[in-house]
Amino acid sequence: MGRYEGNPVWDDVVPIPQEEGEGALAQIAYTDEYVEAMGYLRAVMAAKEHSPRVLDLTEHVISLNAAHYTVWLYRASTILALDIPIDKELEWMNEVALENQKNYQIWTHRQTLIDHIFPTLSSDPAAAQAFADAESAFMAEMFEEDAKNYHVWGHRQYIVRKFNLFDSDAELKSIEALLHEDVRNNSAWSHRFFLVFSNPAYTTAGSRATEHDPKIPDAMIDRELAFAQAAAHEAPQNQSAWEYIRGVLRKGGRELATLEGFAGEFVRIPEGGEEDIRSSHALDFLADAWSEKGELDKADMALRLLGEKYDRIRKNYWDWKRGLLRGAKV
Amino acid sequence: MSLVTGPGRASISASSLPTELQLSIAAHVKYIQTLDKRKDELEYHLTEHLRINGIYWGLCALHLLGHPEALDRDQVVDFVLSCQHENGGFGAAPGHDAHLLYTVSAVQVLALCDAMETLDERGKGDRSSLPGSTSSESGILGVGRYLAGLQNRRTGTFAGDEWGEEDTRFLYAGMLALSLLNKLHLVDVDLAVDHIISCANFDGGYGASPGAESHAMQVLVCLAALSVLGRLDAVSDKEKLGVWLSERQVDGGGLNGRPEKLEDVCYSWWVAASLSIIGKLHWIDEEKLTRYILECQDPEQGGIADRPGDMVDVFHTHFGIAGLSLLGYPDLVQVDAA
């Protein structure tokens, strides 16, 4: 007797009853198939069987329902128990991942297996490089379907850390390619920040993303600012680029005012005339730069424009900021 | 509880929008009640791996709607206990492996049912092998030890199961359940707080792990964990975070989870609850958000969808109602953002 067979709490698994109408038959066949496969899965799990036929069975169940987490765990334990090469598994996983964009279990599974082979892999730099390249190529394929898939980006960071790709030219280039395609891809911006500002070669170990890191060379800060400034010119209302600029300035310990001229290119406020605002983010940036320099009236004017005209949905926030300025004045 | 979508669709078209949108409380109660009677649908079986979460979402929504009695309490408690394993953890349904997320849902359901003591009376956690515990509280302790065992004692974060996938979601879930069980002393709280701090990003938000992109759900779990632990002081720049969160509101009133993504009722909850925890809910247009959530309901058959026109489901029903409660919608029980 298996662990699940005859278990009364499984009485609620009832196949779909016969229905009239088109499509009903196909559905019934599908359910029967799933219910039957699950029955066998439960039986082998109860017997703790780890064999090649378990791989077939789990593959079948996953093809029917990739979100079932238990089947993934059992498949991984079977592969580890059999200690078989994982190339074929990776190939198969690529297909499953492409078909199940929202599935996250597959990424845990993938990392479990990569962790398993990594000690062997890392003893051969060429093989490790080839492996990392293949992972990148596969992720590029995933990004073609959804360039903001959170699980894939998580895996990307895992691979960068595992194979130390921080200095990899190809890694930076591929992020640039994604941003070239969609300059508003916040995931790609976020990964770029991770790549550049946690590179162990020139950053302080453990430096937080939100703090100044004096170890970072000026040239690196300049390079990143230039990249993000060009992107802001391309799409002035792109929030990601402006956040990136602020993030880089803080990493470099530089004041916002150092880019006042740049932000000013997006904002024209003539005396007494109608203003011309090409980016509310630029106006926001200038408000902070001006308040940094103590030019509080100018800052207040920018905040007022934001709350009344350019970002009305957040009027309460802009009013709150104006209140802070008034507090600073007295 | 079934995770089946439909049958309803968020069905108010802009042209038929009444000036005064109302939450269809009776329809939603009925919708949740009938969810578990749909075992003849394929989707019921395909979503079994979420069953216990579904019960939590449904039951929590009923509590907020002021109708906790709409589901049979004893049946719910029996089902939850039937998902428990010898190691103290719970699976999503009987026969599914124990996992932190389902264990948390189980604890939350038992807390909602005011039935935590059933863990001591009837729980499966192995009580005999726990030295130093009195037998009367050992069932609860067994669950607490299962959860505490998932904390990574090097980094402070939590794994979801014995396979070690880590995510700030798990950290929050673990801390929340441990606090409900009154067993926070079993884990290293300071290390967990340090881990959350290391997940803060340059844009003010938080990600699933250090360096991972800011994401509204990850922001909420980080804030809620800090709130449960009484350590909101660890949020270094609440203004920047509030700015990032409030920027999630789109012109239609709904909120998205990341820049340039579509708005969604569940993200609306994650963002609004986060703003509420840091005291900045008023930075968004609350009226517009209320309206957006109401546009996502099926007023006749009940249930709430992710966005207008889509199929309803229990997940978005729960988050929609929780969101409205947070926004002070009349006739709803006050929700706790954390």
Ligand SMILES: [Zn+2]
């Ligand atoms: Zn959603």
